Amino acid sequence: MSSELNFGNLSVSIFGESHGAGIGAVINGLPSGVELDMEKILDFMARRAPKKDGMSTRRSEKDTPEILSGFYNGKTTGTPLAAVIRNTDTRSQDYGNISTEARPGHADYTGFMRYKGANDPRGGGHFSGRLTAPLVFAGAVCAQVLEQRGILSCAHILAIDGVYDDAFDPLDVSTELMERVKKAEMPLINEAKADEMKARVHAAANDLDSVGGIIECAVTGLPAGIGSPMFDGLENRISTAVFGIPAIKAVAFGKGFGFAEMRGSQANDAMYMAGDTVKTKTNNNGGIFGGISSGMPVIFTAAVKPTPSIAQPQQTVDFKRNKDAELVIKGRHDACIVPRAVPAVEAAANIAILSFLV
Amino acid sequence: MSSELNFGNLSVSIFGESHGAGIGAVINGLPSGVELDMEKILDFMARRAPKKDGMSTRRSEKDTPEILSGFYNGKTTGTPLAAVIRNTDTRSQDYGNISTEARPGHADYTGFMRYKGANDPRGGGHFSGRLTAPLVFAGAVCAQVLEQRGILSCAHILAIDGVYDDAFDPLDVSTELMERVKKAEMPLINEAKADEMKARVHAAANDLDSVGGIIECAVTGLPAGIGSPMFDGLENRISTAVFGIPAIKAVAFGKGFGFAEMRGSQANDAMYMAGDTVKTKTNNNGGIFGGISSGMPVIFTAAVKPTPSIAQPQQTVDFKRNKDAELVIKGRHDACIVPRAVPAVEAAANIAILSFLV
Amino acid sequence: MSSELNFGNLSVSIFGESHGAGIGAVINGLPSGVELDMEKILDFMARRAPKKDGMSTRRSEKDTPEILSGFYNGKTTGTPLAAVIRNTDTRSQDYGNISTEARPGHADYTGFMRYKGANDPRGGGHFSGRLTAPLVFAGAVCAQVLEQRGILSCAHILAIDGVYDDAFDPLDVSTELMERVKKAEMPLINEAKADEMKARVHAAANDLDSVGGIIECAVTGLPAGIGSPMFDGLENRISTAVFGIPAIKAVAFGKGFGFAEMRGSQANDAMYMAGDTVKTKTNNNGGIFGGISSGMPVIFTAAVKPTPSIAQPQQTVDFKRNKDAELVIKGRHDACIVPRAVPAVEAAANIAILSFLV
Amino acid sequence: MSSELNFGNLSVSIFGESHGAGIGAVINGLPSGVELDMEKILDFMARRAPKKDGMSTRRSEKDTPEILSGFYNGKTTGTPLAAVIRNTDTRSQDYGNISTEARPGHADYTGFMRYKGANDPRGGGHFSGRLTAPLVFAGAVCAQVLEQRGILSCAHILAIDGVYDDAFDPLDVSTELMERVKKAEMPLINEAKADEMKARVHAAANDLDSVGGIIECAVTGLPAGIGSPMFDGLENRISTAVFGIPAIKAVAFGKGFGFAEMRGSQANDAMYMAGDTVKTKTNNNGGIFGGISSGMPVIFTAAVKPTPSIAQPQQTVDFKRNKDAELVIKGRHDACIVPRAVPAVEAAANIAILSFLV
Secondary structure, three states: OOOEEEEOOEEEEEEEOOOOOEEEEEEEOOOOOOEOOHHHHHHHHHOOOOOOOOOOOOOOOOOOOEEEEOEEOOEEOOOOEEEEEEOOOOOHHHHOOOOOEOOOOOOHHHHHHHOOOOOOOHHHHHHOHHHHHHHHHHHHHHHHHHHOOOOEEEEEEEEEOOEEOOOOOOOOOOHHHHHHHHHOOOOOOOHHHHHHHHHHHHHHHHOOOOEOEEEEEEEEOOOOOOEOOOOOOHHHHHHHHHOOOOOEEEEEEOOHHHHHHOEHHHHOOOEEEEOOEEEEOOOOOOOEEOOEEOOOOEEEEEEEOOOOOOOOEEEEEEOOOOEEEEEEOOOOOOOOOHHHHHHHHHHHHHHHHHHOOO | OOOEEEEOOEEEEEEEOOOOOEEEEEEEOOOOOOEOOHHHHHHHHHOOOOOOOOOOOOOOOOOOOEEEEOEEOOEEOOOOEEEEEEOOOOOHHHHOOOOOEOOOOOOHHHHHHHOOOOOOOHHHHHHOHHHHHHHHHHHHHHHHHHHOOOOEEEEEEEEEOOEEOOOOOOOOOOHHHHHHHHHOOOOOOOHHHHHHHHHHHHHHHHOOOOEOEEEEEEEEOOOOOOEOOOOOOHHHHHHHHHOOOOOEEEEEEOOHHHHHHOEHHHHOOOEEEEOOEEEEOOOOOOOEEOOEEOOOOEEEEEEEOOOOOOOOOEEEEEOOOOEEEEEOOOOOOOOOOHHHHHHHHHHHHHHHHHHOOO | OOOEEEEOOEEEEEEEOOOOOEEEEEEEOOOOOOEOOHHHHHHHHHOOOOOOOOOOOOOOOOOOOEEEEOEEOOEEOOOOEEEEEEOOOOOHHHHOOOOOEOOOOOOHHHHHHHHOOOOOOHHHHHHOHHHHHHHHHHHHHHHHHHHOOOOEEEEEEEEEOOEEOOOOOOOOOOHHHHHHHHHOOOOOOOHHHHHHHHHHHHHHHHOOOOEOEEEEEEEEOOOOOOEOOOOOOHHHHHHHHHOOOOOEEEEEEOOHHHHHHOEHHHHOOOEEEEOOEEEEOOOOOOOEEOOEEOOOOEEEEEEEOOOOOOOOOEEEEEOOOOEEEEEOOOOOOOOOOHHHHHHHHHHHHHHHHHHOOO | OOOEEEEOOEEEEEEOOOOOOEEEEEEEOOOOOOEOOHHHHHHHHHOOOOOOOOOOOOOOOOOOOEEEEOEEOOEEOOOOEEEEEEOOOOOHHHHOOOOOEOOOOOOHHHHHHHHOOOOOOHHHHHHOHHHHHHHHHHHHHHHHHHHOOOOEEEEEEEEEOOEEOOOOOOOOOOHHHHHHHHHOOOOOOOHHHHHHHHHHHHHHHHOOOOEOEEEEEEEEOOOOOOEOOOOOOHHHHHHHHHOOOOOEEEEEEOOHHHHHHOEHHHHOOOEEEEOOEEEEOOOOOOOEEOOEEOOOOEEEEEEEOOOOOOOOOEEEEEOOOOEEEEEOOOOOOOOOOHHHHHHHHHHHHHHHHHHOOO
16 A cells, blocks of 8 residues: 555554645554653654754754554553654745646656646655655654564665765674664764765755765664565565655665675675574675575665755756746755655664564 | 565465475456467566576476466456466485575575474475566566556666676667567677676686676556555565565666765756657656656666575585584576576566556 | 555555544545545534434534545545544543453453553543544545445444334435435434334433444445455455444345345346346345445445443453452443444445445 | 455465366465374365265365475475365356356356456356365365364354254353364254255255355354454454355354344343453353454354355346346256355354464
């Protein structure tokens, strides 16, 4: 179902439009009796909020979710957990022209064709990156359920505009590192890269342009044997969830496209006994074989395309009048959405992983 | 569901083990009354069969599907279409040791953990690449339904071991090119690359090793407006289906990871009117915005890891006895499965695309 | 998924607890561009609201849904339509003892076991009949989509405590009759039965007891050929949706259990041509053969058990303390919920029927 | 999906047509490592086979399933379990006229409209009662998984043409009784009723007519707390599965339609402690409250309409030529299918119940 993840006994349904009354999520299939720390959920969501460093929009998004159901006496009830986030500070007049001229790189035209012109076009409507707020909420809830089972996840900026952070060591992703990355202003393993990345973003912004990047995510603590072969395993569910984030255009596990230039003798992860535990000497496969976890960290990357909203004039069409047009997008937009997409990728992974455990 | 694609009103369920009695597929939700040309289905499946050039196993796979239901008087009935492929020429003795020693890069250990040792280990069992035969069958059926609606797909080898074929022109993928590629001994756009690729494969085989690669797939004729935002759009369904093929470790749409080094002004696909039709001047987004088709060719790539079965001694574990082991894999194996995975990727795309149209 | 209807391309997800912050529904898969008349939706929901005649609780339920998304410029957008109904006038103190003593006939004990004591017990929590408010909302939305395609539905009280209304003529259910029934204070075909039914309800109430009944529902205008054989046809989807209403314990199509005493020559619906249209001379099968509509009215009945909440002392258990107990239920409760369940049954049918058409 | 049950992590997909090459089932989501006794499966299926007493068709159905996958070394593998039953003794010439004249009470016309004339009409095609053979196979497999967890089920003929068997004691359904019923020539609790029932069937057959009936099913050993509220609980899944059996027109839990004439004080099942176990003094609710098991036996009934195929001349239409017609059905048909539907109802229940436990 379009805006729902339906994974075995777990589902997450996302609703809302950027400039409508509110957005939200309904989570079905959570285990009952799990304590949820609302502060931690808000902390998780704050990682997605716009920053003050100029990398993100100046729009103030409070984004505080109100939980309507499924949460009682500080614990999950096991029945549907619903939360709503009100839309408040929106300036629809900035979007006055989008209903007739397609913003290149956005879904204005495809959405118009899909919904025969009836979808809410303001601010991208249901296609807006704002819809990642309820996704992040749902992922933050799942994170707590996972954490209580010893499973942790962490995403970071692997690259912005060609500037690369260090990658996770796929053999050993420590809890300390994960916690540090989550708390950082820029979610980086090598924080020294922050300035260079910011410089690239600012340079693009100065050019009325935007930049893309790569996000890497690790999941630790997942025991061996979780997942399934063929169409409903770890790779299928994770990719389905991650491609649900606007601007994600590629998902790769382990070495991903790097496998194309490897030989089997390099790519195969040799195995050994570490005490009673089976481990692999390398982890090129990102902790997944045949859609099932190996017990090693699950590692994947996702490509984020440059923010489509740029302030330069762009050639486009007025799709209601069927004629060419030149568009200058007004409004406030991030020159780089990679930092804000980091918690969304992590959230998507959390939902996918938890779905195998409930 | 693990070995099922459940996409809206269409489902494909795959069953079987490499060395069991038979493998097969059940397709639910096909439109009724669609003529199927069995010769074309067998031609499609033959593209997956082992070649005589040494790139593939010498095992003779007849793989002729018997249609048991859903096909009457030369047409689909609209009720479930089931087909079975018998397993015949199998030599289980070659696999005598796999039930105790994990083949690195394979799902032997993860499958053992997932199924508590009860799954059929012979030849990889349900994890075998052989399971792509019914997938290809299902994709070949879907291809004919799509073709009657003017939608064509074609996959080719984009790279083997660092040797690259030309990529599709994302603005114009001609029917002639697609037909030529499908009929070629090696599915390449630039056939002159065949020898160099084969040389790489043979070199790896001589080294008792294997190589990986990249497959590119294009779909033409899909009108604008097909798909959905968030979790059940073109990218989600295509990636779910393609990750169902063993050895696929990455899926990317349009420029994919290349977006990480692009600016928005380059990445956004400027739009224009071509007569009454909206087109884009570039097609970096692979014909998809917000999970929905733009009317331009849908283009994606998938990474294929090197065949895990190599004849070199490998460090591994005996996961029943919990001890280290050195494994030499016997049996017959492809040094490169990329060519055989090409029709599987195309088949997966066909199923995903058709699911939006029924 | 527990509190979701997932029917092909349509889904309805219901959330909330009786005494939580709010209840609501998310509808996915609605066609875009359908005008919705909010007044008609509120009229539909008002049919479910408590009456002033003593048959229903005196609790004032405003139950005005706030639409958060999926509705723009008076039309459906095609993206998820979400609505929230706030819980306001609730008196939790009346339910002080329910968290330890199971109310017989309710799901207190089974819910406790299912959710290991973590579910919200106040007023039945997620099991409350109050959850039919968002179901009725969703069904009211679907009704408008159906109506624009010439499909109408209507449910009425067929029986309360052994007093029977006339049944629909299964060969001809007129629009006028349907409209009259929907507007009536008691939804009856033969309004003369209202007094006798009310008398039964009042008699039961005087005895600190409650009564059950039967609801009949008709759907007209559905063309022949809608549905599917086996597990996902009209009967499967309608029964799944209708059994989602608390207190429904049986669903029957056409003659239902009456078939058990019929012969084939009576039960088969002889067919004839009415002009160009195939019709049946009788409609014992409720307009459904093999899970597929015949073009005749779809007719089904559903049994409603007596309200479990009665003011008499009842033998029960304290399921936390594992001991016998005698319970006297306080609070305000309907002595008969059949009238209020009527629009819920109709709503469930609307959702099920629409799911085959989108 | 039309011919699939998709229940949480378990799915059963049924395929085939009455006179095609074969019919079968694919079961996904079975636990791994469960021993299956093939003899018991064949015994279960034999209960569905035609009897020699004249109550069933004289057609010899061998119906021996060949398991193609998912079963290895005597145990389930956990991967898809597929089985095929070949169609052998079919006499299509008896059905020469069905493609143009609709058999009243059958799905000939509705199937024609649904599939635009492309479905296989021979012997009812995919709508045939023969499709219950793979359903019964799947239910027989599930029965063994359930049995190993202490859960037993048993269905019997509750009524044929107004002659009633004793009902199960809803408070106590003994294993001995269940075993006796399953082995009986006629599945009855009170075997003395067999002759009277047979007499009714023979009388109908002599009149070139047929009779209907009621089947009752009990499930014991299910612990309290299994199921879910609203749309995906015990009642929803059981009814969905049971309505998948051709000729079933009603499903009722516990007192079912009898609730319509009960008062709450009678209908509520008073609760008490039996040692450490919560029990109910009556079991009017069929062991289900709020879609969740109470620990008492689950009891439901299903109405079976009279066999539509009768040898009398019937008024019908030729739906290809759009004209009235008189039809005399040839071929061999059961005058009463109730006995053969008994194991199908039990099988459907087994699948539904197991789906909550995997």
